[in-house]
Amino acid sequence: MNVPNSLTLLRIILIPVFVVVIGISIPYGDLMAAIIFIVAALTDSLDGYLARKYKQVTKLGIILDPLADKLLITAALICLVELGRLSGWIAIVILGREFAVSGLRAVKAEEGIVIPASKLGKLKTISQVLAVILIILENVVTPFKGVGMWAMYIAVVITVVSGVDYFYKFKVAS
16 A cells, blocks of 8 residues: 555544544543544645555545545534534535535536536535634634634635535536
8 A cells, every 4th residue: 555545544433433533522532633633634644645646546546535535524613513613404415415526526527527616616615625724723722712603604604605616517527
């Protein structure tokens, strides 16, 4: 197993650790959860960079990397809803977009057409990760109070716009 795929697996392994840490009430739990989430999110950028730089792109990585990304964001959103820090509708919109775009990509892949991640898709991921981190840190760093939700609203808009962009690409690619 190469380093990029190992980093992707590390991201997947960190997800249940994150869920446990954010879900239990321990001193500095939110700070620890934020750090775990940040490390997991950083592996996403690093694994892709290393895979491309060292020409280690594999079929396993192509499948696992986006799955790991979706699992991380899904786990974070569900935890935040469970903890009462995020409205359920936000999680539904974001997760609905993820399912829809994944479905579109799967259909096109069957036809031999790859719909790659777009700049909007990457911006969507960055905005979601930043919003999740800010919401988690609202209980740790006082100046972040309320900033996390505004960041999440922005992330929702970017998520919807990028979803529409993928649907447009799907229609054009048909």
